[in-house]
Amino acid sequence: MITVLMLGSLAGALWILGVRDWRVFGATLLWPPVVSAYQTANVTLPLCLLCALIWRGRHRAWLPGIVLGAALAIKFFLWPLAVWLAAMRRLRASVASVAIAAASLLLIEPFIAICTYVDLLRKLSNTFAGGSYTIYAFLLELGAGSMVARTVTLAAGGGMLLLRGAGSRSDWLSV
Incomplete structure (x- = not known):
């Protein structure tokens, strides 16, 4: 049942975004990250559907x-x-x-204090951020300090936004 919900979320997201070619649906369903997502029933595919709804509206x-x-x-x-x-x-x-x-x-308040929850999230981020596939993790691996890695990551993101904005004159953030 959960697998059907996961597959339905993906199909719904593609449909909402205007995809009508059955080959795209097939290729997407066979893409390894998608197969992993519906096999493990993680929340990625329902979030994909929600993102498609945000884009559409x-x-x-x-x-x-x-x-x-x-x-x-x-x-x-x-x-x-x-x-x-x-x-x-x-x-x-x-x-x-x-x-x-x-x-x-x-x-979450009945189960854990919000400040404790935020502290837990900070500790998780510090623990796992270095092992992720990001510019930040790459720079940490090269020996850069955390502050330098964060600054370069934010600058890269801002630079991409600026480059995208310079390439188009109208409503560049929505494309």
Whole structure:
């Protein structure tokens, strides 16, 4: 049953994004990361569906914010989408997403204090960030300090945004 939900999330995301070619559906379903995602029933494919809904409704006032808030409640690593909504001048949606995500923290309060939870997340990040596939981890592996690696990573991300913005004149953040 869960596998059907995972596959349905992927198919729904592709459909919402306008994919109609059956070969794309087939190739996507056979792609190793996708196979791993539906075999292990991890949350990646439902988050993909939520991201597709955010993209589809990006010009609406509240819908992308509500959907993003639900996605942030599940996994916080989608936080750059709130910044993207704000940069696209969808401030109501961005604020709604942050408010829903913040309210979702109240769900853990009966089990653990929020400050303890934030400390736990910080420790997990420090433990596993060096083993991830990121610019940050690569620079740490080369011997750079944590502050240098973070600064270079943020500069690279900002540089990509600026380069993308310089290549187009209209609504460059939404493409």
